[in-house]
Amino acid sequence: MDSICLPEMPRRTFLAMVAGGLLAAPIAAEAEQTLARVGFLASGSPRSVPLIADFEERLRELGYIEGRNLTIEFRSAEGFVDRLPGLAAELVQLKAHVILAHSVPAVRAVKAASSTIPIVTIATDYDPIAAGFIRGLGRPGGSVTGLFLRQVELTAKRLSLLKEALPGITRVAVLWDTFAADQLRTAEATARSLGLQLQPLELRSPPYDYESALRNAARGRAEALLGLAFPLMYRDRNEVAAAVLKTRLPGMFPFREVAEAGGLMAYGANLPEMYRSAAGLVAKILKGANPADLPVEQPTKFDLVINLKTAKALGLTIPHALLQRADQVME
Numbered sequence: 001m002d003s004i005c006l007p008e009m010p011r012r013t014f015l016a017m018v019a020g021g022l023l024a025a026p027i028a029a030e031a032e033q034t035l036a037r038v039g040f041l042a043s044g045s046p047r048s049v050p051l052i053a054d055f056e057e058r059l060r061e062l063g064y065i066e067g068r069n070l071t072i073e074f075r076s077a078e079g080f081v082d083r084l085p086g087l088a089a090e091l092v093q094l095k096a097h098v099i100l101a102h103s104v105p106a107v108r109a110v111k112a113a114s115s116t117i118p119i120v121t122i123a124t125d126y127d128p129i130a131a132g133f134i135r136g137l138g139r140p141g142g143s144v145t146g147l148f149l150r151q152v153e154l155t156a157k158r159l160s161l162l163k164e165a166l167p168g169i170t171r172v173a174v175l176w177d178t179f180a181a182d183q184l185r186t187a188e189a190t191a192r193s194l195g196l197q198l199q200p201l202e203l204r205s206p207p208y209d210y211e212s213a214l215r216n217a218a219r220g221r222a223e224a225l226l227g228l229a230f231p232l233m234y235r236d237r238n239e240v241a242a243a244v245l246k247t248r249l250p251g252m253f254p255f256r257e258v259a260e261a262g263g264l265m266a267y268g269a270n271l272p273e274m275y276r277s278a279a280g281l282v283a284k285i286l287k288g289a290n291p292a293d294l295p296v297e298q299p300t301k302f303d304l305v306i307n308l309k310t311a312k313a314l315g316l317t318i319p320h321a322l323l324q325r326a327d328q329v330m331e
Contacts, residue, residue, distance in 0.1 A: 036070045036286045039096035039117075041088055041110060043103040044079040044235060054272040055100070058279035064286070077106075079206060084109035092117060098285045100278060103231060104131055107144065118291040120281050121146035122274055125179050125229050128296065137296040145281060145291040147274050148298055151229040151254065155183045156190040158267050159226055161304065162252040163194050165265060165318050169224045172196050173217035173249070175210070175240075177203040180228035187226060198226075206232060210243040218247050225251035227258065229268070237261050250314055259305045260330065264314070269299035303327040 038059075045052065056072065064070040073094050075087040088109035091099055098118045101107045104126050110119050111133075121128060121144060128148055134140035137148065163169065172191065176184050184200060191198045199220045201213045217225065225244060227233055233240065234255050241262035244251050250264040259266035277297055285291060307330045311318050323329055 034069055036064055037094065037096050038064075038070065038072050038282060038286075039091035039094070039099035039110075040072055040074045041084065041091060041099055041101045041106045042074070042076040043081060043084065043106055043231065044077060045102075046076060046078075047074045051271055051275045055275040055279045058276040059283065062279065062283040064283060081105045085112060088113040098282050100282065107131070107133055111143070116143065118285045119144045119146075120278050120285070120291070122278050123148045124269075124271070124274070125151060125231055134296060137298070139293065140296055141292050143291055145294040145296055147277055147281075148296050149269050149274065150298070151180075152182050152186050154254065154268060154302070155186040155228065158252045158254065159187055159190045159196070160194065161265065161267055161322070162224055162226060163196065165252075165306075165322055166224055166250060166316070167319075170195070170197060171199060171220075171222050172224045172226050173199045173201055173214070173220065173222035174226045174228060175201050175203065175213065175233070176228040177208075177230045177232070179230040183228045187228070203232075208232060208236065208239075210236065210240050211246060214243050214247040214249055217249060222249065225249045227251055227253040227263075229254035233258070234271075237263075245310070245313070248314055250311070250316060256303055256305045256328070259307045259310075262307065262310055264307055264310045264316070266305045267302065269302055273301070274299055305330065 059070065066072055073091055073096060075091060077083040077087060084105050092113045096117060098120060099110050100120045101110050102122050107119060107121050110117065121133065123146060128134045128144065129136065133144040134142060162172065174184060174187055188198055199217060199222050201217055203213060227240065234257065237255060237258045238261050240258055245262050253259060253263045253266045254268045255271065256266045256268065281294060284294060304326045305328045306318060306323060306326045309331060
């Protein structure tokens, strides 16, 4: 067979092309190796929730920029918990380096899908020790670390603040679901010490009908409302606030966002800061830290928010001393 003659190529161009080809592979491989892959498994929240934006913003501040050296694989069960195992398996197949899982079912789904992938959780409505995810706050001892907000301890404070704001009340309705059963027990004990009667309003089978529950509270002669901390309380904050305003029940809530939406008061930890702290833990794990050795963090700053506009709409006068202690008074 005759040989095929190719046009002569300048030697410098040829060497440059060879060098480029030789270098391209390791550079591409290095880029692939340094790409951080973070999984985010949510039970119901869409990625558009502001708290997730706080998480992503903090990662950017720490040098992890999506599209450059970071990819976030977001999966939401959209309220259908039975979808979580399949979504967790997807994140494992995608080889996520670390997965943020907020709820008990989400953490369990990830642990069932992988025994090695590090998990960061934000436990705002459960005890990660009681759930068996960690051995202790100082040394979690396994694949899970994160943040823990003790809602049970805050329940007594919330009810006391509600009584201080409305000293004349004697009967308080309590919004709760199965996730807040331990908080209800604390509320009942605190109510006895404050001379209050409680009217528990259990919410079942989402989506919850908050307006119907609060109409029952009004029929039961409730003078105020205590909202306990459970996952759907945050997600449904606008519906809760609308129902409260419609039934004219002054309420105390665990999330400031409910007060911002129209509830009377809120007392609790700053959730955006908790999500930012979770991003810090994710960054440490991406840099090689072992979750077993990363202490579970707890919030140290708690905010009292009072919606004075709502108070005026309900014809209420909040004691001046309490207004002075509030971290934010909305007018």
